[in-house]
Amino acid sequence: MLNTTSTLIAATPASDGASPSVGPEAVPILLEVNGTARTVRAEPRMTLAETLRGPLELTGTKIACNRGACSACTVWLDGLPVCSCMILAIEVGTRRVTTIEGLAKGDTLHPIQQAFIDHDALQCGFCTSGMVMSCAALLERNPVPNTDDVCAAISGHICRCGTYPHVIAATLAAATVHKA
């Protein structure tokens, strides 16, 4: 089973080794988020999800379980989907963070986003940000996925509204557009 966090760990060698001891009070943290360098003050214990939603005011990333079990908080680190509740902001280092707010190009939605709207692949919308990020990442690494590929890509996501069939349909349709 594909677990988004373990994907990250497998793909990214541990960064700089021993970090200096900091905290517990807030420290400045430099992050590259959606193509912009941002310096935030955050306590070292804060997760990336908390930092995005709090000091960075990027509330599109959602926290639903806060322990890596539902993938609602999925963002990209260097293009790979990860659970942002399972990594500290201070651990991110130089890796590029992409959130749901950074997926569209200006007013032009990513094909996955448009396909989600067209196929009604969202209901309450709370899992949607994470789901969109995982499906968009899938298309980046596999432009022609089949149903199994989509299922694997979203297998760590929980949607209580039951959008999975429409998410799968939307992703397959977006792949066609993406390819064209």
Next chain:
Amino acid sequence: MAKAEDLRTETFPAGIASVGLGTVTRQVPADEPPPLPPNSELAVIGQSFPRPDGRAKVTGAARFTVDITLPGMLYARILRSTMPHAMVRAIDITVAARHPGVRAVLVLASADNPASATVRYIGAPVAAVVAVSISAAEEARELIRVDYQSLPFVVDMDSARAEGAPLVHDEATAPAGHPSGFPAAAGLPLNGNVRGPAIIKRGDVRAGFAQADVVVEGEYSTEVQTHCCMEPHAIVADWKADGLTVFMSTQFTTGVRHELAEQFHLPLSRVRVVVDAMGGGFGSKSSLGNYGRIAVELSRQAGAPVKLFLEREEEQMDAGNRPGTWQHLRIGAKRDGSLTAISLASYGTAGVGVGAGVGANAETLYTCPNFAGAQHDVFINAGPGCAMRGPGNTPGAFGLEQTIDELAERLNIDPLALRERIDPSAVRREERRVGAERIGWQRRHMAGADPGPVKRGLGMAQSLWGANVQINSSCEVRVMRDGAVEVLSSVQDIGTGIGTVLAQTVAEVLGLRPDQITVRIGDTEFPAGPPSYGSRTTASITPPARTAAWRVLQSLFRDAALALNTATDDLFAREGRIMVRDDPSRGLSFQEVAARLRTDCISVVASRSDDYAGFRRRMDDAALAQQDLGGVQFAEVAVDTETGKVRVERVVAVQDCGRPMNPRQIESQVHGGVLMGLSYALYENRILDQHTGRMVNPNLEEYKVAGPRETPAIDVVVIENYQGQSATDAYGIAEPANIATAPAIANAVYNAIGVRIRSLPMTPAAVLAALGKVPLRS
């Protein structure tokens, strides 16, 4: 009721579209719009338009309650009982109150107040802290000292029913029930931990069983299911001298406003409840709740806005759940299948709450002259249950529909053929016909007939759900001089897409596109809307939306008629124009007509009329329509008899909701109902440790819910069923779509392996135990 002279006679389309439509004549109030033609003749209603808030939800811009930050906002955390049953002897908040950043500490289980000193489940609120940050609130929470005197407890329903079991409640503390019977009847006796029975009788079951040629009976049990809304319960309360504003993830802004006004002694006009995007409720966010009261009280005390959202563990322990049930069903029938008697006894537990019945399927789904039901609530030391998607009928159908299948087998009649004989519903007849064709029912073999270790099976089950309507439902439609159109109501969109349907309803009347209508909902500053529960939202709010739009259009017609030198009756609106019926070349654009408005804005507020043929029953703001909602589902499963694993390969769900307003959104709802039912059937189980009373799986990894890997192919078919009952003739879908799934899967599992599984969830261990391959674990 309107006087006779205020009524006019109208002829409505009536019947099932796929069978053939007829008409029905009704007396309707004179100020109601004309009958709405069937969907095949409409431009907008009945089409799958996308959601107006879709873009906001796929870009992360949608604002949920958990996303709201107000200037000067504080954060609250709740200290919860670590004891399943205890008396709080003393509670010391002095250190916590002095902790840096703390603004107020609220004692909820006070040793000084006997009514609140007893905690009855792990997770019950004991105290609450509000501070300048979440971390400060959490640190201070750790500094509260509670001295508990432990009391005997019981967390298992069978033990709670036993003589001498520890008592959870006494007469004074037991929940009272409600005159409506929901969630439980009022005025029932309490014996030990058992409240009830609630008795319903029809005819004489003793005589009925005496007439029976065949009697089948069985015991069925279901486990507790938790709602698992992805957005936690959340509120931002802002108490100010001139009034209270509450942002809340709620299914019912109007109802929460009423609760707040009553509990905090405020006029309704000084309470505002707002919800923009809302991350799922499924019944658990229907009322203010203990966390809501806590946040408001803390905001009042601290003089600042207070945000409180629950963590996942709190969600699992104290945010409601679908009660666990046990039922004994006995059904007698003649050789031809006609039923002679049904008796039902049930015991269920909603923890410290009530409402653990098994609903009304057994009483009402099939024709049977003799019925006797006795349903009981059993108190245990666990978090209170509450409504969850098809409450009562969902566990009820798990027992009833398996018993009916068992009867069919005893009578050597096909399960569909038996239902043809005993189910009076013409809608379900059509649903069975369509569903059987789709699933390929003729492939169904004898139970357990597949050779080899992986055995396939087909099963079906039916559902019954009342067509609820909220009378206290109103809607405003505004047209501005620049041609802008708005529809406004406090009704909230919890993910069902009611906003889309409102835009479609108004657009259809005004001859516009849905994306030309601005939907403003989820705010009690707008006319009072219905709750998003009981599958009643569409039924309640689309008729007044159409009525308001129609009345606004009559006003626009008057202006247009003057300009076009014709009579208002000669005009019609279509494709953005208002035109003369006999000569459509004569007309004005919608914008041109709006520009002629005497004032910047015209507006009409309309409220929900009674159904044109009246209601079956009415209580306070709620009413029950004459015809029920149905639904028939078919499941195809593969059971691995070596591992015990059940895989649902396909579900065909044939549902009805009166007039379907937006087929794709209905499909989404049915997917949700089927998947929640599948998850209930195979995986979900709140596990309480008998020795500590603690939930051992209060998260989303050990509490298993169905994910993408477990999702079968789901065919959704929606029957158009016109009844001529309201301005839109639309009813609900969310709950009926959930009820039949678990029994359809259970009947399919029986067909696969030839052994009936009478307890949920049907885990691999349960399947292997049913096959006699491993001992039964309790």
